Every structure is written in structure tokens, then in C-alpha cells.
Amino acid sequence: MPSTTYGPYSPRRVVSQSGVGTVAWSGPTDAKATGGARATAVLNNQRSQHLLATDFGAALPTNGVLVGIKVEIEKSRTAGTGTLDDTSLYLVRHGVILTAGQNRQDQGTAWTVTDDYSVYGADGDTWGVPLTCGDCNDPQFGVAFSVSETASASATAGVDHIRVTFYV
Numbered sequence: 001m002p003s004t005t006y007g008p009y010s011p012r013r014v015v016s017q018s019g020v021g022t023v024a025w026s027g028p029t030d031a032k033a034t035g036g037a038r039a040t041a042v043l044n045n046q047r048s049q050h051l052l053a054t055d056f057g058a059a060l061p062t063n064g065v066l067v068g069i070k071v072e073i074e075k076s077r078t079a080g081t082g083t084l085d086d087t088s089l090y091l092v093r094h095g096v097i098l099t100a101g102q103n104r105q106d107q108g109t110a111w112t113v114t115d116d117y118s119v120y121g122a123d124g125d126t127w128g129v130p131l132t133c134g135d136c137n138d139p140q141f142g143v144a145f146s147v148s149e150t151a152s153a154s155a156t157a158g159v160d161h162i163r164v165t166f167y168v
Helices: 028-032 133-137
Strands: 005-009 013-017 039-043 050-054 068-080 084-093 116-122 142-149 155-167
Touching: 013 028, 028 039, 028 050, 028 155, 039 068, 039 142, 050 084, 050 155, 068 084, 068 142, 142 155
Parallel strands: none
Antiparallel strands: 005 155, 013 050, 039 155, 050 142, 068 116, 068 155, 084 142
16 A cells, blocks of 8 residues: 655754764754744864754554655755765754664765755655654654765755655
8 A cells, every 4th residue: 555645844942962073053944944044153173963853743543553754854065165065964853863763864975056855765765763643643753964074175055945754
């Protein structure tokens, strides 16, 4: 039986969270919707803090079985000549970053100067984490994302939008 698609959903809350990296995101709430301003982090051989997006307002059926999660991040290098690479991308359950799950960073694919959505996960992919529909409906469900500048040159990472799609 084919899965049912729910979303994409945009976060209602986005913050810069310490715990990894040394550079805080400026304007993290700008990653709630596409267009306009972006969440930014200016890096020079450094790693950003997590850009933590939560409270997606998902309304998945409570008796449903989650079979996949897709995260899309609209991102670009908005200034500088440095090389930006994803460092980490984890799911968050009940406010806890699930580092025991699969890190879905796209390391080795440098960010471009054009806003594009990078896609992580898909229908049939649960990221190696046992999640329920109730977990995903929880306002503390989310994603935690960080980026590094890897060429010892200044670059500004810009995240314009984060969205999540669920497959049940």
C-alpha cells in the first residue's frame, strides 16, 4: 500500500543552539519561511552552532505508522569565498537531538551561491530512529543542522527555509 504524504511543514520556532560549533546563527527565525531574509553564520575555518528548527505543527494520524521523513533545507553561500559543507543534520525528539540516529549531512558537496533546497531522507527512510506519528506531532520534534567552513577563508552561510515532509 502506498504511503500518504503529510506536508511539507515549516517550523514555528528556529533558534541558534550551543552545544556544537562556536559561531551562533544571526536571525535564526528567518529560516521559518522561504523568501526574504536568511538565518546567517559567518565562518572562517569554524563550525556553526546548531540551527534548531522545531514545532512544525504536524497533524499526523495518531494511529498511523511513520514510514519516512524528508527534510529540505534551502541554503546558499551568501558572501565570501570560503567553502561551506554540512557538518551535521539530526532529528530531534522531545527536544533531544538524536545523535544516535543517522547524521544526514551532505559533506563533500560545497554550498553554491544560489538558494537551492538540499533534500535529506525520503519516503521509506526513517533515519535509523524509531519515531511515532505522536513524536512528530510534538512541538519539540525538529531538526538540528550545522555547517562548517573548510577552506580557511571567510564565508557566510545562509539558510532561507527549512521544511519537513512525513510519510505515513
